[in-house]
Amino acid sequence: MTSTLGYAILAVLARGERTGYEIAAAMRRPVSYFWTARHSQIHAELQKLATGGLVAFDARHGPGPQDKKVYRLTAEGGDALRVWVTEPPRERPERDELVLKTYASWLADPGLVRRLFAEQLRVHEERLAEYEREEELFEGPPDPGDPRFGNYATLRCGLGYERHRAEWCRWMVAQLSASL
Amino acid sequence: MTSTLGYAILAVLARGERTGYEIAAAMRRPVSYFWTARHSQIHAELQKLATGGLVAFDARHGPGPQDKKVYRLTAEGGDALRVWVTEPPRERPERDELVLKTYASWLADPGLVRRLFAEQLRVHEERLAEYEREEELFEGPPDPGDPRFGNYATLRCGLGYERHRAEWCRWMVAQLSASL
DNA sequence: CCAGACTATGTCACTTCTGACATAGTCTGA
DNA sequence: TCAGACTATGTCAGAAGTGACATAGTCTGG
Numbered sequence: 001m002t003s004t005l006g007y008a009i010l011a012v013l014a015r016g017e018r019t020g021y022e023i024a025a026a027m028r029r030p031v032s033y034f035w036t037a038r039h040s041q042i043h044a045e046l047q048k049l050a051t052g053g054l055v056a057f058d059a060r061h062g063p064g065p066q067d068k069k070v071y072r073l074t075a076e077g078g079d080a081l082r083v084w085v086t087e088p089p090r091e092r093p094e095r096d097e098l099v100l101k102t103y104a105s106w107l108a109d110p111g112l113v114r115r116l117f118a119e120q121l122r123v124h125e126e127r128l129a130e131y132e133r134e135e136e137l138f139e140g141p142p143d144p145g146d147p148r149f150g151n152y153a154t155l156r157c158g159l160g161y162e163r164h165r166a167e168w169c170r171w172m173v174a175q176l177s178a179s180l
Numbered sequence: 181m182t183s184t185l186g187y188a189i190l191a192v193l194a195r196g197e198r199t200g201y202e203i204a205a206a207m208r209r210p211v212s213y214f215w216t217a218r219h220s221q222i223h224a225e226l227q228k229l230a231t232g233g234l235v236a237f238d239a240r241h242g243p244g245p246q247d248k249k250v251y252r253l254t255a256e257g258g259d260a261l262r263v264w265v266t267e268p269p270r271e272r273p274e275r276d277e278l279v280l281k282t283y284a285s286w287l288a289d290p291g292l293v294r295r296l297f298a299e300q301l302r303v304h305e306e307r308l309a310e311y312e313r314e315e316e317l318f319e320g321p322p323d324p325g326d327p328r329f330g331n332y333a334t335l336r337c338g339l340g341y342e343r344h345r346a347e348w349c350r351w352m353v354a355q356l357s358a359s360l
Numbered sequence: 361c362c363a364g365a366c367t368a369t370g371t372c373a374c375t376t377c378t379g380a381c382a383t384a385g386t387c388t389g390a
Numbered sequence: 391t392c393a394g395a396c397t398a399t400g401t402c403a404g405a406a407g408t409g410a411c412a413t414a415g416t417c418t419g420g
Contacts, residue, residue, distance in 0.1 A: 003376075004277055011284035021398050034280045036273040041377060043400060063385035066399045078287075085284050086292035088299060089277035093216040093407090097184055097269035099337055100214045103330040104191035104265050107258070110324050112266035119268060144290050144359045150283040153355070157279055157348050164344040168337050175333070179324045183406075201368050221407060223370060243415035246369045273377090 002054065002080065005045050008035040010073060010081040013055060015147055017072040019062075020046055034154050046071060054080055102172070114176035121169035128162040131155060182234065182260065185225050188215040190253060190261040193235060195327055197252040199242075200226055214334055226251060234260055282352070294356035301349035308342040311335060 002010075012018060012026050023046075024039040037045075046069075049055040054077035062068025073081070098120060105113045135155060142148040182190075192198060192206050203226075204219040217225075226249075229235040234257035242248025253261070278300060285293045315335055322328040 004275070004280070005376080007284070008280055011280060014284060014287060019398070020400095021396095025397095033274060034283050035275050035277075037376095038378065039398085040379085040400080040402090062398055063396090064398045064400090065383050065385095068398055081284060082287050085281050085288040086296050088296065089281060092275065092277060094213060095184070095215050095272065096337075097215075097272060099334050100184065100188055100191060101265050101269060102333045102337065103214050104187075104194060104261060105333065106325055106327050106329045107194060107262050108265040113324070116266050116268065141355055144293070144356055145286055147286050149286045149355075153282045153285065153352060154279050156351060157276075157282065160344040160348050164340040168340050171336060172333060175321055175329075176324055185406080199368070200370095201366095217406095218408065219368085220370080220372090220409080223368095242368055243366090244368045244370090245413050245415095248368055 002049070002052070002084075003045070005035065005037055005041065006049055006054070007081060007084050008037070009042065009045055009049060010054060010077050011150075013071055013073045014078065014081060017070050019068050019070055021068075023071075033158055049077070053077075110176050110179055114173055117169045117172040117176065121166055121173060124162050124166040124169060128159065128166060131159045131162060135159065182229070182232070182264075183225070184215065185217055185221065186229055186234070187261060187264050188217070189222065189225055189229060190234060190257050191330075193251060193253045194258065194261060197250050199248050199250055201248075203251075213338055229257070233257075290356050290359055294353055297349045297352040297356065301346055301353060304342050304346040304349060308339065308346060311339050311342060315339065 008027065009023055012023050018026065020039060020043050024037070024042050027034070027036050027042075046055065046057075050057065050071075053074060055071045056074050057069040057071045059067040059069050101116070135152075138148070138152050138155075141152055188207065189203055192203050198206065200219060200223050204217070204222050207214075207216050207222075226235065226237075230237065230251075233254060235251045236254050237249040237251045239247040239249050281296070315332075318328070318332050318335075322332055
């Protein structure tokens with residue numbers, strides 16, 4: 001019933017109470033890179049979750065025309081999250097624009113394709129460096145029962161991903177250099 | 181103007197003429213794992229592309245109530261595709277349900293989380309074996325001007341991705357085993 | 361000979377996500 | 391003191407994607 005975005009919000013609220021604005025910030029890279037949404041979607045989803053009784057909020061005086069709402073997980077919300085966590089994820093279709101461009105790259109000028117991948121390589125190397133800096137803040141993997149284990153494990157995934165991606169870009173650049 | 185799905189269809193048609201049905205099949209794993217869509221979306225997009233003059237078709241007698249339509253790339257379609265290929269890809273938000281579950285995994289029973297990752301590990305190892313079998317059909321990387329270069333390069337990406345993913349799952353299983 | 365798979369195109373309601381618009385208080389540094 | 395960034399919530403039109411429904415000919419194996 002609850003959408004994946006709903007569980008993403010519950011997962012953030014499991015760490016402590018937050019406003020919608022703070023949830024949106026928490027879901028942005030590089031802090032917690034797992035599921036992103038615009039604030040417009042988050043506010044809408046929070047309303048659904050509140051209706052369903054999975055979250056609750058206190059309205060407090062805030063900036064802007066409306067009160068600010070500090071959301072927290074309810075007992076039902078916590079239960080729903082815990083059940084969902086260990087269910088197998090549904091297969092999401094892979095939609096990767098760079099891979100698609102690669103598939104069609106034989107049509108284009110190799111010099112331009114090479115430049116595209118050189119740029120992408122730089123992006124991934126920078127992101128990798130950023131993640132490595134963040135990893136140093138941990139002193140080894142936290143215990144699997146510690147909330148920080150979630151952060152560390154997703155960071156590990158990101159590190160592996162960026163390494164794989166950078167390596168692939170390097171391979172592409174090498175292939176395209178050989179043919180020039 | 182044209183959506184990414186539109187370019188995905190153009191990229192398939194660049195290899196030769198196809199019916200909508202065949203395009204849908206080509207975009208399914210494991211043959212060409214880059215961008216997927218249901219036939220309902222593909223038929224709708226083909227109509228838009230035809231209206232825009234990027235593809236053309238011949239109607240031929242086919243099964244079912246309608247004629248079958250064999251689509252091909254027009255000169256305009258080819259030009260549009262070639263221009264698009266070397267433009268930097270727009271950043272797509274990362275939405276990975278397994279990573280999200282990982283982020284919330286500290287809440288759940290470690291034994292169940294471990295099982296989840298053991299299952300995922302098996303999935304990735306199987307997919308890796310499948311890709312490796314497919315790689316053997318190539319005798320080294322084709323020339324970057326060869327259409328098969330597109331297939332080979334996307335396969336390389338898939339191989340790297342599955343290796344990274346499997347390694348991460350193995351690490352997760354090890355973490356969760358240590359704590360039992 | 362017939363069931364079931366495969367080929368083939370299409371519509372439609374619905375969910376998800378994006379990007380723009382709207383509003384307004386607080387805090388910080390030049 | 392004033393611009394600009396940050397905090398904060400919301401609406402809405404539209405694009406993108408899903409899953410079910412509808413229809414019907416051909417081909418293959420039991």
